[in-house]
Amino acid sequence: xxxxxxxxxxxxxxxxxxxxxEQLYWNLIRTKVDNFxxxxxxxxxxxxxxxxxxxxxxxxxxxxxxxxxxMYSFVSQGGDKLSLRPENTxxxxxxxxxxxxxxxxxxxxxxYVGPQFRHDNPQAGRYRQFWQFGFxxxxxDDPVIDAQLIAISYHILKELGLDIExxxxxxxxxxxxxxxxxxxxxxxxxxxxxxxxxxxxxxNKNTLRLLDCxxxxxxxxxxxxxxxxxxxxxxxxxxxxxxxxxxDALDIKYSLNPKIVRGLDYYTRTAWEIFECSDxxxxxxxxxxxxxxxxxxxxxxxxxxxxxGFAIGVERVIMKMQEAKVEVDKGKKFDxxxxxxxxxxxxxALALFEELRAAGFSVTENMSKKGLKDQLEAADKKNxxxxxxxxxxxxxxxxxxxxxxxxxxxxxVDYKKIKSELRKRLDRNIAKSLKLKK
Ligand code: AMP
Numbered sequence: 480x481x482x483x484x485x486x487x488x489x490x491x492x493x494x495x496x497x498x499x500x501e502q503l504y505w506n507l508i509r510t511k512v513d514n515f516x517x518x519x520x521x522x523x524x525x526x527x528x529x530x531x532x533x534x535x536x537x538x539x540x541x542x543x544x545x546x547x548x549x550m551y552s553f554v555s556q557g558g559d560k561l562s563l564r565p566e567n568t569x570x571x572x573x574x575x576x577x578x579x580x581x582x583x584x585x586x587x588x589x590x591y592v593g594p595q596f597r598h599d600n601p602q603a604g605r606y607r608q609f610w611q612f613g614f615x616x617x618x619x620d621d622p623v624i625d626a627q628l629i630a631i632s633y634h635i636l637k638e639l640g641l642d643i644e645x646x647x648x649x650x651x652x653x654x655x656x657x658x659x660x661x662x663x664x665x666x667x668x669x670x671x672x673x674x675x676x677x678x679x680x681x682x683n684k685n686t687l688r689l690l691d692c693x694x695x696x697x698x699x700x701x702x703x704x705x706x707x708x709x710x711x712x713x714x715x716x717x718x719x720x721x722x723x724x725x726x727d728a729l730d731i732k733y734s735l736n737p738k739i740v741r742g743l744d745y746y747t748r749t750a751w752e753i754f755e756c757s758d759x760x761x762x763x764x765x766x767x768x769x770x771x772x773x774x775x776x777x778x779x780x781x782x783x784x785x786x787x788g789f790a791i792g793v794e795r796v797i798m799k800m801q802e803a804k805v806e807v808d809k810g811k812k813f814d815x816x817x818x819x820x821x822x823x824x825x826x827x828a829l830a831l832f833e834e835l836r837a838a839g840f841s842v843t844e845n846m847s848k849k850g851l852k853d854q855l856e857a858a859d860k861k862n863x864x865x866x867x868x869x870x871x872x873x874x875x876x877x878x879x880x881x882x883x884x885x886x887x888x889x890x891x892v893d894y895k896k897i898k899s900e901l902r903k904r905l906d907r908n909i910a911k912s913l914k915l916k917k
Contacts, residue, residue: 493599493607495794503807504797508639512592512612515635519627521590521614526570528594532562538569538778540744542684549597551607563596566743568772568788569779571615576781585618586786592793604764604795611767613790620773620785622718625749626725628769632753632789633731636766639796640805642756643766646736647726649719650687650750651711653774659710660686666704673700687740706737715748722749739768745778746770749787755799766799767791809862814905816858816884817844820851820870828869831879831897838898858884864908865901 490496497505516523532552539546551563564570571589574580580587592612599605614631616624629645636643651659663686671679675694682689690701711719726733733751741750750770769789776784800807815835819828825846835842845857851868858866868880868889879897881904882889892900 491607493601495606495608501797503809504800505793507807508612508793508796509592511635511638512590515631516590516614519588519614519631521588521616524571524574524589524591525593526564526567526574526591528563528596529561530564530570530573532560534569534573534779535562535565538572538743538745538775539566540685542681543688543742543744545597545742549599551596551598565597566595567591567593567611567613567790568615568745568775571613571788572617572772572775572779572781572786575617576776576779580617581776581781581784585784586616586624587618588614588616590614604792604798606794609795610793611790612793613769613788615786615788617776617786617788618784619787622721622749623725625718625722625771625787626729626731628787628789629722629726629733629749629751630729630731632751632767632769632791636753636791636796639800641766641796641799641803643732644754644756645726645731645733645751646739646754647723647733647749647751648736648739649708649711649715649748650740650746650770651707652715652747655710655712655715656687656707656747659705659707662705662710663687663689667700670700685742685744688742690738690740691742701738704737707740708735708737718748741768741770745772745775747773751789753791755803757802764795766795812841813843813861813863814840814865815842815901816854816861816863816866817842817846818851818854818858818866818868819846820849820868821874823874824869824871827874828867831867831869831894835898835901840898840901855882865904867897867901 535546535550541547545565550565553561555561571591575587590613592610594608594610596608598607601607614628616628633643633645650656664682667674667682667689674689674697675692678689678692678697689697690704692698692701739750739752748771752765752768754765767790769787771785771787773785775786776782817828817832819825829846832842832844843861843863845854848854848857855866863884866882866884868882873879877894878891879894880889881892881900
């Protein structure tokens with residue numbers, strides 16, 4: 480139920496409004512993601528936010544926090560058990576199988592940008608609805624794909640102005656992972672009193688998660704624990720080595736981190752997380768992470784198909800960009816601001832605005848403002864190159880006053896010639912700035 484305070488309905492806990500000022504960051508991130516997707520050949524996919532609960536239980540895992548504690552699940556009016564998606568990979572793989580993408584040339588490369596839902600404890604950078612963008616390459620098991628996906632996650636964040644580092648590990652293939660989990664259980668057997676309550680619960684159900692528990696004592700024990708890399712099969716070791724060699728060739732800054740296990744059941748082999756470098760204090764909040772999920776297609780009833788992907792949290796990236804004071808473009812420059820004085824001028828100005836907009840100029844206005852001073856100030860704020868002013872005199876002379884907002888110089892132009900005059904001046908400015916750049 481919506482909570483009321485002084486009769487006002489408030490935002491639901493853990494949700495977040497994205498206000499216009501912040502949209503500058505969102506636009507920047509969306510454009511960056513689109514450009515990377517285009518270069519690397521990934522196509523956009525959008526899946527519904529609602530899926531059958533079983534999709535996540537079967538894949539993410541019943542014993543993970545994401546499914547066990549944090550899912551928004553309910554029974555629909557038709558009696559279906561549904562959940563708001565807590566992550567997007569399982570849905571993408573469901574769609575891959577459902578739409579017969581197994582029959583397309585492999586790998587099928589898909590990317591998404593969308594909201595995810597987890598009933599987590601809200602705090603800075605942690606919401607109950609948050610956005611992720613993610614890239615998935617399904618149907619290829621070559622280590623070069625692993626390195627390319629790591630490279631995409633690395634370069635997107637770098638180009639957004641963040642100083643980041645990749646932490647990489649291998650969680651092994653299914654059989655070597657099972658072997659390693661046995662070793663890990665044995666290691667923790669006589670340490671049950673030393674680990675936290677959650678880890679005691681995880682010990683038998685989701686043993687790998689003990690390695691990434693945030694509790695200080697658990698961290699100390701995890702530091703001393705046997706490491707997965709020592710239990711990799713020959714093939715698993717070769718795959719991991721090849722990934723690292725490609726990363727070296729790509730000159731990507733990474734650290735080997737045996738505690739990167741990713742929380743979810745479906746991960747195999749390469750796993751990585753991305754951290755902002757200023758976060759090196761041990762209480763690291765990852766910006767995102769990824770890994771291979773070679774068994775997921777099979778788990779969902781498709782034919783066994785290797786796959787890999789990553790997801791990055793948009794709100795967290797924006798938080799880090801703001802902390803790092805990354806400059807974002809304060810919005811685009813307008814070609815012209817249309818100012819008017821008096822009711823007759825306003826009518827003509829409305830028509831001029833439409834005419835210029837339809838002709839492809841980027842124009843802006845505040846038609847409800849009356850004074851010229853106010854309108855010139857607004858034009859300045861909106862970063863307009865020219866202001867086109869129409870008052871009584873211009874109406875009776877059939878002219879427009881064109882004001883260069885940088886120099887303040889004003890000239891009278893014949894109304895019929897305004898489009899060509901504006902174009903001429905804008906082109907002249909472009910030529911001038913090109914010359915300056917040379
Ligand atoms: P995960 O799928 O849990 O590895 O999450 C990948 C990324 O999504 C994280 O590194 C965060 O950037 C982001 N993320 C996960 N959970 C939340 C949340 N509750 N609120 C905001 N961002 C989140």
